[in-house]
Amino acid sequence: MSDLTAGIIVIGDEVLKGQVMDTNSHVLCKRLRACGISVRKVVVVADDTSEIAEEVVKFSRLYSFVFTSGGIGPTHDDVTYEGLAKAFNEPLVFNKEMARIVLEFYPGSERSVKENPALKIAQVPKSSELIYLNANRSTKISDNFISIMPVVRVSNVIILPGIPEYFEYVVNHINPLLNVASRRTFYTLHLYLNQDEIFVISALNSSVDRFKGLVVFGSYPVLGHKYYATRITIESVSKQAAYDAFLYLESKVSEGSVVKWNNDPRSSAVEDVYNIGRSSFSANLLQRVAESTKVIENCLDRYDSSELFLSFNGGKDCTVLLHLVSAVFQKKHAHSKSQALRTVYIQCSDPFPEVESFIAESAERYNLDVICMSSPIKVALEKLLLKNPNLKAVLMGTRRTDPYSETLNHFQVYAYRLVCCTVYNHLLHKISEYLFGNNVCEECLETVARLCRYTSLGSRANTEPNPALLYTAGDGSVKHYPAYLLEDGSLERDGRI
Template sequence: MEPTAAVIIIGDEILKGQTVDTNSHFLSRQLYKLGVRLCCISVIQDDVDQITEEVRRLASKYTWIFTTGGIGPTHDDITYRGVAKAFGERLVLNTEIVEVLKKVYPTAHNQMDPEVNPVLRMAQIPESGVLNYLKSEGEGALDGFIDNFPVVSVFNVYIFPGIPAYFQFAFKKLKHIFANRGTRFYSVQLYLQLSEVEVAPVLNEAVRLFNGKVLFGSYPCTESGFYFTKITMESKVYVEVLEAKAFLQRNFAPESIIRFLPSSVSNAVTNVYQMVESSLVDRLSLVVKKAVKVLETCFQKYTLSQLFLNFNGGKDCTVLLHLVHAVMQKHFPNKNSDVKLLTLYIRPDDPFPEVEAFIEESVQRYNLELKIIPGSIKTALEKLLAEKPALRAGLMGTRRTDPYSEKLNTFQMTDNDWPQVMRVSPLLDWDYQDVWLFLQEMSVSYCSLYDVGYTSLGGRSNTAPNPALLFQTNDGKEAYKPAYLLGDGASERSGRC
């Protein structure tokens, strides 16, 4: 059964508007990534009876209950008492917590009566309370937070501090407890220059067709000049959200669909490293973690002036570009904006104009220095190294399924009869589905040819839409599904000759 959760935000200051609740927003995002659906957010007063009532009501309905606030030393810190009452228990002075408090508060030694010594109110917990000590991996101690102070749980109720910094710190340390390793929520978005009224007929038909398989959301936007409505699609089966998105794309005018939002680039480091630091062990997280580790090693071995990125506008090197950008922003946050990553485009004799336009757009988005050299790969490398002899390594979007790449290593010098440069290939172990899942999850813009059936890009003379994606429209015309709907990744080069 899918795990569910509820959070009880406790505090008069929230209800009076004196403090903004950020804990529920943080928790909802964290639980979603862990495969746990947050179903209820309750905000209540600092009142024992209200706490008792809410805990009783929710604890029997959901897998996990989280409370925030009300566990300090003052008169209104009554959460432990309310939880104890909910389960018909008494409060007891926990000696382990007392020992932790003694290291911080000398007054904890003076008087062992919690009614007299306010410090000990923090050690008076429900009698069946379990102490969940914070894992030491990741972040170290947090300023102002009592080192090694445990989070108390009573059955399925976890009692967290209310101060956002403390709450987030403690939850991150304990999130391994709540990770649902059997579930991942897949979510994609579609951004439209249409109002919700204009969107509704097609969206309603999609809801009918994908009933029970995909959850849809529709959200108007008045702040952005880029789009007017965002549609979200969510499922536990990846292909189902892709089918739903493809249905919507076929039924909205192409000019109404916005394929890129600037935030996908500006938020790259946050989004990529959230996946790297995630406790999830699904395939995408694993290949992203491995790719980022390769890139971090690369930037330790080589300076920016010794590196170039091979970029032809294809899906694989687009993934690599986004990852490289995230790692560079993470490790060189103060890099001068005038110092740009050199990007090599080896132009074929008959390039697609869509590819060339996408490359130019990418240069602007990611602040790149573009070098265009026509001809073969070998000739292009010779010319590049002759012009820039300081270059030592090239970042490649190669995967093992590419021709002659089965035995490549992530770091491997070019062959002896080639210009000598270290080939760095962070995506070697990625498959076709990994590439598209990453592009979708990170909202990364890609070349528009992929939306009309192309699955592997070369020049116009040797590239065609993949026949596996051919279908007939309702009016009997032939068309091609988008590349991300190709079920068999082994046939991705079927459109190449």
């Protein structure tokens, strides 16, 4: 298949003056890459008809697709359509279909732009093609304006709105605009190193030479990160070539320099959980993960997503459960629109700030709809059910070694009519193995690093470093082992007052 390319023209004086930050090109580059289209150039031009026309002519000849962002509103500085008309040497014409839609949302005179400035949006280059993102093309005042408004295309130039919310909506529905029968897929792997990139140049150059024409490598220094100093990207249209190049480069760098890291655990959750047999986990943990996954699947089969929620307090058990639930949830809803997972955080009176930050970061990473409620848990759940009577089940990360949990079943009905679906057969050291093994849930490393002396977290007032982790270092100083090295589950809560 031929190499599909794109150029992006961002239009707006406000961007050049630093009054507005351009985020649109970033959103579009990411989306086009996912569609197998290579973005070759991004430029920013002023609200000037001649400058717009000059860039459009140049880009239109060079690239398969050209996208413009901004300058298609009703005001004097919205001159993108004029620039397109000049680029293709054709007049602006009054498009009746566009006018009809504009008037649905901006009623007024139908006779002229002077009497109704909104009609300027309907003056487009003569050869314009209207592309609808909404298949039924109905126009109801209750509908979102941008979902009804067609996108204008002139030749291979696609004209997009500049308002980021509108722009992102269009980009998320970009398929009708591209009309590409078959697409390439770019496979990208990341190698994280705890060394500065200057120390891996030889290994990198060797890899570039070996996979020339098949794989593209990128090397990026990272400043101020706790765990890695260099991020290397390995990209190819061949999955096998990318994987071979990754393994080759990994074998060439210094022993001990590779850092396991996952910047996007939600995206990899399905692969992590359902192909877990390929990992280096112990047979015991594989069995427990498989069992937990079945329990969660059973819960999602019994209850609609609107009827259940996840209990998440940022702890290690909850983090494992979150990853497992995210995988099952995504697999079950693979062909439907991405929806947020309803989550309840029952906050103690004096929480660790690191935990609060971790919960906020996890909400963003895993697309969580977090409801924060004050403890104690029983009162919080009763209040939650009173406000949300449709809720029927809660997913909780409970282990057999937790207090009062020895006799729990996977599905337990409580006095307040809530079915608690528990995943309880993981042992403490198996939780740690899951968190740190095979590049799963590595985003919790920052929290673990700061709270490494604690094996069970409550509030700051009732939590102390676990004395079972104490040891005397070679210099005579007393230190604590990290929490994940505690294998005796019976000592886990020795740091709780």
